[in-house]
Amino acid sequence: MSGTTSMKYEELYATLRRRGILWPTAEIYGGAQGLYDYGPAGARLKRQLEEAWSAWFVGLSEDFHRIDPSEILPEAVVRASGHLENFTDPEVICAKCHGHFRAETVLEKFRPEGVDGLSPAQIGELLHQFPVKCPQCGSTELSVPQPFNLMFGFPFGAAGGERAYLRPETAQSSYLAFPRMWDVGRHALPLGIAVVGRAYRNEIAPRQVLFRLRAFTQAELQVFFDPETFRPPFVSVADESLPVLRVARRLAGEEAPEWRSARSLVEDGLPEFYVFFLVHQYRFFRDVLGYPKESIRLFEKSETERAFYNRIQFDFETKLESLGGYKELGAIHYRGDYDLSRHGKGSGKDLSVVLEGGRRVLPHVLEVTFGVDRNLWALADYGLSVEGDRTVWHLPPYLAPTSVGIFPLMKKEHSAEARRWTDEIQKAGFEAEFDAGGSIGKRYARMDELGVPYCVTLDRDTLAAETPERRTATLRDRDSKAQERVTLSELLNRLASSRVAPRPPTLDSFE
RNA sequence: GCGGUUGUGGUCUAGUGGUUAGGACGGUAGCUUCCCAAGCUACCUACCCGGGUUCGAAUCCCGGCAACCGCACCA
Numbered sequence: 001m002s003g004t005t006s007m008k009y010e011e012l013y014a015t016l017r018r019r020g021i022l023w024p025t026a027e028i029y030g031g032a033q034g035l036y037d038y039g040p041a042g043a044r045l046k047r048q049l050e051e052a053w054s055a056w057f058v059g060l061s062e063d064f065h066r067i068d069p070s071e072i073l074p075e076a077v078v079r080a081s082g083h084l085e086n087f088t089d090p091e092v093i094c095a096k097c098h099g100h101f102r103a104e105t106v107l108e109k110f111r112p113e114g115v116d117g118l119s120p121a122q123i124g125e126l127l128h129q130f131p132v133k134c135p136q137c138g139s140t141e142l143s144v145p146q147p148f149n150l151m152f153g154f155p156f157g158a159a160g161g162e163r164a165y166l167r168p169e170t171a172q173s174s175y176l177a178f179p180r181m182w183d184v185g186r187h188a189l190p191l192g193i194a195v196v197g198r199a200y201r202n203e204i205a206p207r208q209v210l211f212r213l214r215a216f217t218q219a220e221l222q223v224f225f226d227p228e229t230f231r232p233p234f235v236s237v238a239d240e241s242l243p244v245l246r247v248a249r250r251l252a253g254e255e256a257p258e259w260r261s262a263r264s265l266v267e268d269g270l271p272e273f274y275v276f277f278l279v280h281q282y283r284f285f286r287d288v289l290g291y292p293k294e295s296i297r298l299f300e301k302s303e304t305e306r307a308f309y310n311r312i313q314f315d316f317e318t319k320l321e322s323l324g325g326y327k328e329l330g331a332i333h334y335r336g337d338y339d340l341s342r343h344g345k346g347s348g349k350d351l352s353v354v355l356e357g358g359r360r361v362l363p364h365v366l367e368v369t370f371g372v373d374r375n376l377w378a379l380a381d382y383g384l385s386v387e388g389d390r391t392v393w394h395l396p397p398y399l400a401p402t403s404v405g406i407f408p409l410m411k412k413e414h415s416a417e418a419r420r421w422t423d424e425i426q427k428a429g430f431e432a433e434f435d436a437g438g439s440i441g442k443r444y445a446r447m448d449e450l451g452v453p454y455c456v457t458l459d460r461d462t463l464a465a466e467t468p469e470r471r472t473a474t475l476r477d478r479d480s481k482a483q484e485r486v487t488l489s490e491l492l493n494r495l496a497s498s499r500v501a502p503r504p505p506t507l508d509s510f511e
Numbered sequence: 512g513c514g515g516u517u518g519u520g521g522u523c524u525a526g527u528g529g530u531u532a533g534g535a536c537g538g539u540a541g542c543u544u545c546c547c548a549a550g551c552u553a554c555c556u557a558c559c560c561g562g563g564u565u566c567g568a569a570u571c572c573c574g575g576c577a578a579c580c581g582c583a584c585c586a
Contacts, residue, residue: 010579018522018537030559030576083586093584143583150586168586204512204584212585307586389548409545437539441547448547459545474546481547 007384009322013209019450034206034214044401046376050196052501053219053370056284061507064192069173075163080346081172092142150201166200174222175339182353190225208323210373217372224363234272237279238263244298257297274312277332277368287502290396291382295319297326309338322381329374333367393451397498403430405447409459411436418458430495453478
């Protein structure tokens with residue numbers, strides 16, 4: 001359609017607020033940085049998105065399971081995971097080469113007693129006081145990252161002597177669950193543990209609504225596997241083309257991805273299992289969420305950019321008009337055995353497992369992450385478009401917070417029957433919204449803006465039918481505006497099939 | 512966290528010390544209308560919060576909160 005435009009950031013956010021998708025937490029008190037509440041439509045959309053993610057990733061194998069662990073973790077956990085280290089090991093960062101170094105190391109010549117207990121500001125002063133140089137590039141432009149720790153910590157227990165933390169990432173919960181999950185499962189690898197839930201970080205500068213939150217929802221799948229035997233069915237994905245931006249190409253100054261076959265990435269040296277999951281996540285973005293494939297980029301992180309325990313890391317980025325560039329919406333990290341090894345040491349428990357045949361291994365972890373809030377924003381960014389005088393949210397029907405709008409053409413004459421249809425549709429398990437306000441065109445417009453894929457209008461012909469079963473109404477499609485007559489049972493069938501998202505073959509079907 | 516800019520109904524906004532704080536869109540109710548934001552009538556909703564200056568503050572000053580832009584940060 002001509003005259004179609006996407007929305008700018010402020011306009012997009014205003015639309016989401018106006019339609020009750022989301023708004024600032026504690027709005028009547030002026031809001032709070034980095035905290036947002038989802039309204040009825042937003043909460044439903046978020047739930048649909050989470051379920052779609054689960055169906056796609058957890059549905060990959062019968063040995064992949066979703067759990068619902070605690071959001072509060074005892075201190076021992078975050079100490080073992082390394083999240084607490086920054087408390088006692090503040091880092092300095094080189095502005096030139098972006099290297100990270102422990103403040104203690106950089107300052108040891110000038111301050112042998114160490115830096116324990118010093119504030120970031122005090123360490124910053126020391127950096128000025130002494131001729132401190134970057135150990136990597138020799139630059140003197142060193143700065144202190146702050147605050148030290150982005151975790152929310154608090155006293156735990158009645159005596160208050162212990163401390164606990166809101167989890168800074170959901171992944172830790174899955175690592176902790178591994179031994180129990182191994183016991184209750186069928187003692188085989190790979191074993192997948194998924195968590196969809198909130199994580200909390202006391203971000204220095206929350207920005208851009210859903211992109212840097214202090215409380216945010218992650219969907220993460222941790223795949224525990226035996227590095228010697230893990231062989232997902234790579235041939236089934238080998239011909240897929242992926243828009244990748246590898247490190248070497250980036251260093252040459254390129255920002256655009258190049259299309260590479262999965263096979264060629266393996267020939268480059270990436271493990272088959274890793275590329276298999278790259279394809280799987282890419283297809284989720286493209287086929288389930290419907291992001292335009294030209295806007296997706298699989299951005300490889302270099303050794304200095306990624307966390308040291310990540311052996312391979314690609315961020316899934318998409319180009320968002322509303323935010324003026326590529327934004328990270330997910331990632332895949334090959335973490336080796338770092339996590340189980342850390343928690344093994346921290347807890348004093350042996351977290352290795354004995355496989356069929358008697359071989360003992362400490363499983364490796366492949367982490368597939370997905371930012372639920374960010375992707376909700378991306379769905380709005382790609383889907384919401386202004387077309388002439390109407391605004392349409394082209395949401396995939398299986399993600400839409402409301403499946404169908406039900407209207408009486410004439411409020412007085414047709415409301416009773418429209419209410420009856422609404423009840424029947426809701427009883428069948430679909431989200432249906434009755435609307436008799438304003439003119440018929442206004443109701444269509446309201447539903448379009450909320451991404452409701454179908455509207456049904458009941459009129460005098462509906463009531464003219466001889467039996468209730470033969471009553472038909474106008475079914476109108478959001479994207480094409482095309483109309484057709486359907487009976488209630490035809491409508492229910494249509495809704496049922498519209499709720500089905502694309503599904504891939506499972507790992508098990510290849511066994 | 513630092514610097515700059517900003518803060519008026521749900522949304523967009525008019526209003527530079529005295530206004531019944533105006534409009535548009537929106538919402539609600541009624542009338543009308545047999546299919547895409549039509550029309551008519553009525554109604555609804557606002558000066559971010561707290562201090563100060565002043566006879567009088569949406570308007571000037573200070574503080575807070577929040578948003579936007581830039582920098583930094585994002586383990």
